[in-house]
Amino acid sequence: MHGYELRKELTAKLGAIRAAISYGSLYPTLRRLQAAGWITEAAETPATAEEVPALTSRRGRVVYKITAEGKERFAQLIAQAGPETYDDTGFGVHFAFFARTDQATRLRILEGRRRKIEERREGLRDVLGRAAERLDAYTLELQRHGLDACEREVRWLEELIANERSGRAPTVPHIGTAGGRREDNSPPPPGETRKERP
Amino acid sequence: MHGYELRKELTAKLGAIRAAISYGSLYPTLRRLQAAGWITEAAETPATAEEVPALTSRRGRVVYKITAEGKERFAQLIAQAGPETYDDTGFGVHFAFFARTDQATRLRILEGRRRKIEERREGLRDVLGRAAERLDAYTLELQRHGLDACEREVRWLEELIANERSGRAPTVPHIGTAGGRREDNSPPPPGETRKERP
DNA sequence: GTGCGATGTATCGGTCCGATACATCGTGGC
DNA sequence: GCCACGATGTATCGGACCGATACATCGCAC
Secondary structure, eight states: OBHHHHHHHHHHHHTTTSOOOOHHHHHHHHHHHHHHTSEEEOSOOOSSOSSOOOOSSOOOOOBEEEOHHHHHHHHHHHHOOOGGGGSHHHHHHHHHTGGGSOHHHHHHHHHHHHHHHHHHHHHHHHHHHHSTTTSOHHHHHHHHHHHHHHHHHHHHHHHHHHHHHTTOOOOOOSSOSSSOOOOOOSOOOTTOOOOSOO | OBHHHHHHHHHHHHTTTSOOOOHHHHHHHHHHHHHHTSEEEOSOOOSSOSSOOOOSSOOOOOBEEEOHHHHHHHHHHHHOOOGGGGSHHHHHHHHHTGGGSOHHHHHHHHHHHHHHHHHHHHHHHHHHHHSTTTSOHHHHHHHHHHHHHHHHHHHHHHHHHHHHHTTOOOOOOSSOSSSOOOOOOSOOOTTOOOOSOO
16 A cells, blocks of 8 residues: 555544544654565556656655565564553554454453553542542543443453453444354465464 | 642543653643743752752752743633644543633533544444445454444533533532532632633 | 645654653661 | 662653645546
8 A cells, every 4th residue: 555545544444542643653654664674665656757857856656565574573563462552542453453363362462451441440449539529520520431431441341352262253232233243353364374473 | 739749630630531641741841831930939949958969960849839820821721722622632631620611611612522522423433334344343343332432422421511501510420329419610719810711 | 627625745843752760758577 | 777669759861653734646526
């Protein structure tokens, strides 16, 4: 893909957890990835390239392609978990690429996230219990709303964890016409033997 | 307060919406505020100041105090709304200081936030409707969870808006021992005549 | 036929974070 | 008695990211 396209694709995939990636972040990152050898420039520079326009740095549509090394590095990145894996953005990104990981990794990340949210929940309960008099009604309402969100996310995570353990794909509780679904998750990417634990 | 204390205070107040403010942000900001004349250094430098230790830049506990100009500027900041007022962090900060604003401002901000969340919700519905086949089960589950969060927040906002219009303080739906509450909101800060629309 | 919104690459200034350094104080364990 | 360790407290630095902006092309509606 080229940068603009990639941005749209990522926005559709990550739209639920964060805003669109900024250009000031996108293009430098693409150059960094290229310098590292994880992506390469793949054909298609301008259509009207026969004439040399000598204008300002004109370059239209740079299409990139991931390399074998890049694929391997990406597999590592989404499988390995650090402390930042469990914060809001980090978890969202990992989760969005769960279909490219193995079940052990998915379970590890889901449980780490649950632990993190439970800690946040306890912190909020502390504030609501101990500092309730010192805070005004609006601040308290904010904490309550946050606490509610934590509780819901823990339930959500627990459902996902239970499904992973029982080997099912993520459930579709609210929409589904009849029951759940049974589409296969984590299909092996075509033409590439992936190592389970990089 | 001094920096460390302020950080703890803000963490308790904003803990539901964002992580603690980093030191790399806190201390430069305090200096910026001081340079602008919105806060001043207020007494209490070290206790053992009689001896000049000539050590490395030793300065213990700098206590700051807001100035009259700072109070006015703060009142302006929380009352005026730009586009960034309605994103997650911006809205949270404004909401956390709702008790220091008037009802018209509160309503304006709540409705702006609702509009923003409704837009996000429609975006997610679009993705779930149109691009459902292109995305894997985990990505879809992420969108569903995000959509659910949007719907809940809209309901929450609508409740708050209704309460504002009827002149009541924010309701306490889940906890309360008997009914709601009727604590006064937006008390005028003591010893300071605040302008309603700066 | 022309104006305007979508497509597309690019840079720049500024802000914020994460890690780190360093010093003091209180307190509980040995 | 003393000392290790965690909490308190100020400070800086590099790097990542955002928001605004600039500039060019393309398709299409009016």
